[in-house]
Amino acid sequence: MNIYSISVQSLKRRRTKTFFLIFGLVLAVSSVVTLTVISKNMSESVSKDLDEYGANIIITPKSNELALNYGSLSIGELSYDRSNLFESDVDKIKEIKNFKNISVISPKLLVVDKIDSLQTLIAGIKFDKEYALKKWWKIDGRIPEKASGVLLGSEASTKLKLNLNDKILIKGTNFSVVGVIQPTGSQDDAMVFIDLHIAQQLFDKGENLSLIELSALCYDCPVEEIVRQISQKLPNAKVSAIRQSIDSKMAAVAKFEDFSFGISIVILIISLLIVFTNVNSSLNERIREIGVFKAIGFRNRDIFKIVFFEVLIASGIAGLLGYLIGIAAANIIMPLLDSNAVIGFKFDPEIFLIASMLSIVVGIMAAFYPAYKATKLDPTVAFRTL
Known part of the structure; x- marks a missing residue:
């Protein structure tokens, strides 16, 4: 059994923990994707309005x-x-x-x-x-x-x-x-x-x-x-x-973008805390498992890799789900803000890349300290819990 299979099996065994890990990341990604898509479409709407108003x-x-x-x-x-x-x-x-x-x-x-x-x-x-x-x-x-x-x-x-x-x-x-x-x-x-x-x-x-x-x-x-x-x-x-009156709409878009940025930061912080708590709790429950790994020769970096790949797999899944949910949410919300808006479900590689990278970065940031703490675990302390 190698490090990668250990990570996969760990995610499968702890389905509840895995669910909340992915949920925290999906929350962050889908929210940011929704706000990004809405801001982008509102900007394009203003662009069209400017064009239709004529000379400015x-x-x-x-x-x-x-x-x-x-x-x-x-x-x-x-x-x-x-x-x-x-x-x-x-x-x-x-x-x-x-x-x-x-x-x-x-x-x-x-x-x-x-x-x-x-x-x-x-x-x-x-x-x-x-x-x-x-x-x-x-x-x-x-x-x-x-x-x-x-x-x-x-x-x-x-x-x-x-x-x-x-x-x-x-x-x-x-x-x-x-x-x-x-x-x-x-x-x-x-x-x-x-x-x-x-x-x-x-x-x-x-x-x-x-x-x-x-x-x-x-x-x-x-x-x-x-x-x-x-x-x-x-x-x-x-x-x-x-x-022209288009200025007021441009101002509204600017305010919405500022609002979106602020909301995104808050959601990212909440998601970081959710993922951090989840990973930390999961590792606390796996003290004996980690102690056994270290006792049979796993090095600190091997322990770190196990946790890292668990989070990486969850982040990848969350990135895809967050992108799809974010686009769906934008399609529901955007018509309420602009009756002429049509987003659709066409694939946007730029936003998908942002969603994937965001999920991975948030996951790694939240899991770094718990993973580091796991590498410092003394095997003798772990065996005392047996």
Whole structure:
């Protein structure tokens, strides 16, 4: 009989002790897995909400002129017939450290011009970027795919008396209306959207831009940090973070993560005590057995290995059970916190590794002192109990 088989047989003989040993570890692992999965999914939910809210960073030229507004949002001191931003600034933004947290960069050129004798705000945009930024847009027709296509806001369509497939003359150039945005309740309703590069050519703006809007997925990094990094890259621009109701949800996630961390620490301490008490009690009942082992030639490290492998086997089982129970618990709890949350039972190797390592580390930490105490047992003392 070798050390490994002794450990296995010991676990089988003491089923009640083994149950409580595994139970203590499962309690720790499943709780941490549940809280980790919920925190992760809540962060991803915030990420999606940020994306759906649209721009949360806006970049405008610095100016000492009178401040203007872009819809309900302040965009700095901006004149529609002048721009101090350039397309090359977009490339500079891509060089910042946290660029991976930026999902959409939408540059714009805003100009005011007459269309059919009506003063109209015209926006030169990159249609794919703008539509990615404003996912709430509902369009009758389609997004322009060619430079000759134009997208109208609902109010602009009504006042200009233009419908799908009608022709529109802008700066002496004919365009075709390929899409009309349904009412949004924003400044977009009164605007005419054309291709950015076409707008720059028509109004002789070169590579100038009026503003750049960004959607930053900052559930895992502060928006202020991205603003700071962009400001360093664009010293002649004003970079502003737009505050929206999503901030309250980000704050809630941060508080939940802090709460989860605190609860996890408490549960780990309780589990350590459960495992420590269980292993220590088990070894106290095995004084005679350990004395016999030492009497027949088992060395201190052999005794330590027996206890170590018992805990290691129990920890491995507890890690797997804790992972499965934790995922199941997260699937029950998460919909109560977010009605749109869907976790499922897909295998997450990262969380499974955390669960396994946590179970093993907690088990070894709790069992170290009892195992060490067992190695110091005097065989003659053990035989006195016979």
